Amino acid sequence: MRNKMHAIELEKAYNPKDFEDRIYAEWVEKGYFRPYSDKENPVHSQRKETNINYTVVIPPPNVTGVLHMGHALNNTLQDVVVRYHRMKGDNTLWIPGTDHAGIATQNVVEKALKKEGKGRNDLGREKFIERTWAVTHEHHDTIVKQQKKLGNSVDWSRERFTYDEGLSKAVRDVFVTLYERGLMYKGQYLVNWCPRCGTALADDEVDHEDTNGAMYHLWYEYADGSGKIEVATTRPETFFGDTAVAVNPEDERYTSIVGKELKLPLTGKIIKIIADSYVDKEFGTGMVKITPAHDPNDWEVGKRHNLEVVNLLNPDGTMNENVPEKYRGLKPEQARKLVIEDLQEAGLFKGEEKIVHSVGHCYRCKTVVEPYLSYQWFVKMKPLAEKALAAWKNEELVFFPRKWENTYSHWMENIRDWCVSRQIWWGHRIPAWYCDCGNTIVSREDPTKCPKCGADSTHLKQDPDVLDTWFSSWLWPFSTLGWPEETADLKKFYPTTALVTAYDIIFFWVSRMIMAGLEFTGKSPFHDIYIHGLVRDKQGRKMSKSLGNGIDPLVVIDQFGSDALKFTLSFLCAQGQDILIDNDTFKMGSRFCNKVWNASRYILGNLEGRNLIPVKDEELTELDKWIYTALDKACRDERAALESYRYNDAATAVYEFFWNNFCDWYVEATKLSFKHGDDHEKDRQVSVLLNVLEESLRLLHPFIPFVTEEIYSKLPRKELIENRKAAGEQKVLPSDTYSDLLTTAPFPEPKDERVDAKITSRFNALQDLIRSIRGLRNECGIDPAFKINVAIQIVPHSDAEVCREKVEMIQLLAGLSGVEFVNEKPASSIGAVGSGFEAFIILDDNIDKETLRKHFDKDLAKAQGDAQKIEFKLNGKFAQHAPAEVVQAERDKLEEFKRRIEKLNSYIDELK
Known part of the structure; x- marks a missing residue:
């Protein structure tokens, strides 16, 4: 005879602080986040070797930052699919790591030094880097703690850093390889320059913002004194660098003056009028001043016409020796004011008109970016982009949602060379040395002598610049697995499976990773590219410090728990849409976790004095078969949605199943068994309830891992498995699977045998009836606790015939004192029509008619x-x-x- 069960107690109130940290520590300590192929994973010996790997690399957050709500969304979405694939049985690896963030990290250290009245030059390069390492370690520990609070199921044993020894070796190997292949070169070009950071920036590191400005109209006189022309510019202080004025060759107004000479205002310098198709005939006067050193378009015109290039700026953004002495050392905006005054005095200023125009700003410090002429290292991108475009066309990679393919292809088809050198100290030093003899040496190892002249290392000077941070990040999917060494991890887990990231770094990172993967491994670094939206406030504004509208994910976790945060973000994450939230938004996730907790607490509390017994398929009631059909549908819907990264669809499927079908209908309806059933029926019902709950927890786990793990730990799991085995071969009940922890338990498998369309149709009609009665009650303002009488008219042979068989269930769930079946509408009644029925509230003496x-x-x-x-x-x-x-x-x-x-x-x- 079986021993009777004791009630299993869950705390009365759901409090995630009681268990989230404890559970996460156990997951990590026991190695459950390692791939199944690792012997260190506790279930290594229980899993069959599989060729199905699911590998994800985390987009590495900047090491000096703190995780914001955008990181929380990104990490949550990865965690959901990683947990799902781990439970599916895939050999799953999620690699964590951080980015050394060259410019951002150096700014943090320089700000600290400034408070001490020092600069980086006061420390020297070596001491400055030592101090930066110390700051890096401190911030890294903070980020790791935050990721653990989020519940990230990453393999911490494989954590990487873009500036660690292995990745530094990979970066150097790539630089040298590109140089050897003719894809890396150094030259003097016009680049984006941040005067505040003192470094070049790539085109996609410049944020363009609409800014109030003016169009200034100037007079340029003909050198022969025969008249003057009008030109317009937003930056009159740059005309000192003009080396031509251009008109369109097809503009008949100016055909006769092409080749004439002009006298540059305030200088007396002579320049010519040239013809170039770049000029828009319809814009302004159709005459454009050409300043090759300070405008990207003018730079291209200057190259076509072999114009002189005159740089007007110092590295700190002030005017240099190529302007008249009175303007030297001034910031451009200061020089502009003075130049306009001088032009007015000379009679060469026509006027100005206020405009709003797009101005580039540094993506890190927000300083206005200047076009600046300097020697920099560049990567030839077109050959790399051609391979990346071909890989996309061959479907070696797929975007979710597909609309981002247009953005990707457009950028690849119009790609420009990438400026990769940065004039800072923190980062990977460029592996190039210059010999006194003029020779340049690019090497994987530090050279000891010049191969050209034989001079020793004392005559060699290494390039002082470092590489753009993204130069290490674009290698992330394969460098984290040990490349360029042929490691076991590289062989097993590369290419990775999926990349999950936001749309604002498609160019910064995604496109470059694809190019690097194809160039250096011959394979696309991932197949699935899921691009999610941004987290914004309720007004649709991007969250930022300046607006003060940011939400700290750790504050949300402290208030509601990690599960509430994760479920809310997943539930709201529709493909192709941004997420609008405030702090109260997370109450939705918290309510759902509460519902899961309370439903489980009720079921476990009903174990008191009961026996868990084997239940065979033929012993299941129609109600039981209905909930298993609903569970099977939720399983199919969740699987299909997660396989295509439709997070909100997957979250909605499990939410609707658990809250509505399981809790509000099935659990409530089973109370009839506990109320009227004999001991065997009560034992049978509680056994089925536990089976459904256990399988439901596995469905829910990817979205709310902590609360489901805590509840799962309380289940009498061994007894459940014994009962399933004792029941023999069954088609509806779960299989006899068992796992110590839910995080590695098998994800539910859909079963065709579970699906009973007829029962589903009957119960849909039953639900429709009960909802109609509830709706009528609400419309009439009748207290839900007040028992009323209802009459029901059924259409013969319809699915609503089930109502005749489920009177007691209707009374229980609709709050009725009596049910009468009629053939016509009763007198003095209020009705509602549904599929196959009409339901009427009887206006009898129990109803306060007044x-x-x-x-x-x-x-x-x-x-x-x-x-x-x-x-x-x-x-x-x-x-x-x-x-x-x-x-x-x-x-x-x-x-x-x-x-x-x-x-x-x-x-x-x-x-x-």
Whole structure:
């Protein structure tokens, strides 16, 4: 004879602080986040060797930053699919890591030094880097703690850093290889320059913002004194660098003056008028000043016409020796004011007009970026981009959602060479040395002598610059696995499976990783590219420190728990859309976790004095088969959604199943078994409830891992497995699987044998009826706790016939005192129509008709008032001037109010 069960106690109140940290520590300590192929994983010996790997590399956060809500979303989405694939049985690896963030990290250290009254030159390069390492270690520890609070199921034993020894070796190997292949070169070009950071920036590190400015109109006189021309510019201080004025060769107005000479204002310098198709005939006067050293388009014109290039700026952004002495050392905006005054005095300033134009700013410090002429290292990108485009066309990589393919292809087809050198100290030093003899040496190892002249290392000077941070990040999918060494991890886990990232770094990172992977491994670094939206505030604004609208994920976790944060973000994450949130948004996730907790607590509390018994498929009731059909549908929907990265669809599927079907319908309906059933029926029912709960927890785990793990640990799992085995071969109940921890338990498998379409149709009709009665009660303002009498008219042979068999269930779930089946509408009743039925609330002596009439009168007056407002609106100018779809929406509202008024009048008539 079996021993009777004791009630299993869950704490009365759901409190994630009681268990989240404890559970995460156990997961990590026991090695559950390592791939199944690792012997250190506790279930290594229980898993069959599989060729199905699921590998994800985390987009590495900047080591000096703190995780914001964007990181929380990105990490949550990865965690969901990683946990899902781990439970599916795939050999799953999620690699964590951080980015050394060259410019950002150096800024942090320099700001600290500034408070001490020092600069980096006061320390020297070596001491400065030592100090930066110390700051890096401190910030790294903070980021790791934050990721653990989020519950990231990453393999910490494989954590990487873009500046660690292995990745540094990979970076150097790539630089040298590109140089050997003719894809890396150094030259003097116009680059984006940040005066604040003192370094070059790549094109996609410049944020363009609409800024208030002006268009200044200047007079340029002909050198022969025969007249003058008008040119317009947003930056009059740069005209000292003009080396031509251009017109369109097809502009008949200016054909006769091409080749004439002009006298540059305030200088007397002579420049020529040239013809170039770059000039837009329709814009302004059709004459454009050409300043090759300070405008990217002018730079291209200058190259075509072999124009002189005159740089006007110092590295700190001030005016240099190539401008008249009175302007030297001034910031451009200071020089601009003085230049305009001098032009006015000389009679060469026509006027200005206020405009709003796009101005580039440094993506890190937000300083205005200057076009600046300097010697830099560049990667030839077109050959790399051609391979990346071909890989996409061959479907070696797929974007989710597909719309981002257009963005990717457009950027690849219009790609420009990448400036990779940075004039800072923190980062990978460029492996190039310059000999006194003029020779340049690019080497994987530090050279001891010049191969050209034989001079020793004392005559060799290493390039002082470092590489762009993204130069190490673009190697991330394969360098983290040990490349360029042929490691076991590289062989097993590369190419990786999926990349999950936000759309704002498609160019910074995603496209470059694809190019690097193809160039250095011959394979695309990943197949699935899921691009998610950004987290914004309720007004749709990007979260930022300046706006003060950011939400700290750790504050949310402290208030609601990690599961609430994870579920809310997943539930709201629809493909191709940004997420709008405030702090209260996370109450939704918290309520759901509470529901899971309380439902589990109720079921486990009902174990007192019960026996868990084997239940065979043929012993299942129609209600049991219905919930298993619903569970199977949730399983299929969740699997299909997660396989295509439709997070909100997957979250909605499990939410609807657990909250609505399982809790609000199935668990409530099973109370009849506990109320009227004998001991065997109660034992049978609690056994099925536990089976459904256990499988439900496995469905829910990818989204709310902590609360499901805590509940799972309380289940009598061994007894459940024994019962499933004892029940013999069954098609509906879960298989006899067992795992110590839920995080590695098998994900539920859909079973065709579970699906019973007929039962589902019958129960849909039953639910429709109960919802209709509940809706009527609510419409009538009848207290849900007040028992009422209902009459039901059934269409013969419809699915609603089930209602005749489930009277007690209808009474329980709709809060009824009595149910009568009728062939016509009863006198003095209020009804609702559904599929195959009509349901009527009987207006008998139990109903306070006077109170009900007042309720309907109030609703009627409101509906009539709302309808009158819309009619007045539609009869006025609104209908003539508003867009057609807006007018139609108002007409639809009016029709809805008219139907409401008609219904309320019929209700009032019944009460007379």
